[in-house]
Amino acid sequence: MRLVSFVQVLLLLALAAYLLLVALENPQVVRLPLPFGRGELSLPVGGAVALFLVTGAVYAALLFVPPLWNVRAKRRRDVRERSALENRLAATLQARLGAMTPAHPSADAEQPQTGTQLPATQTSGNQP
Structure with missing residues (x-):
């Protein structure tokens, strides 16, 4: 064309x-x-x-003015829609992060353990 x-x-x-x-x-x-x-x-x-x-x-x-106006309007609409989408995603992320309970270590985990644990090892039958 x-x-x-x-x-x-x-x-x-x-x-x-x-x-x-x-x-x-x-x-x-x-x-x-x-x-x-x-x-x-x-x-x-x-x-x-x-x-x-x-x-x-x-x-x-x-004759070229209306297509240029349409392109400009489409670009503005895309920017507005992208901004609205980013705002919705940010709000959703903040809501989900706010709904999560903070992971506070319990009082038992803060105290050092008195006994030592040995790592579990596989032993073969002929080791002394």
């Missing part, structure tokens, strides 16, 4: 260049009617071509 748009732009630029060449070859005056019947605007052909090219460029630029 991008290739088609690229070819269209190239064709429009070629057409604009041809019209500009014609305007330079034939310096005539063109009368353009103004809206609502308020007279007319007299321009040379080159000026009229330039005016129409600028109008077309502004129109083409305005």
Whole structure:
């Protein structure tokens, strides 16, 4: 789809260049009617071509505005959703950590043991 748009732009630029060449070859005056019947605007052909090219460029630029707004809105929505998710996860983690009972060592475990324990070893039958 991008290739088609690229070819269209190239064709429009070629057409604009041809019209500009014609305007330079034939310096005539063109009368353009103004809206609502308020007279007319007299321009040379080159000026009229330039005016129409600028109008077309502004129109083409305005065609790109809604997709850019959609991308910006999607990015803001993603950031907001990610922030809300991180807040929910943090709240869940704090709730779970708060629900856990702290592991306090008992009083018996703090006193040193008086007897020593030998590690359990396997003995074979012929050891002295």
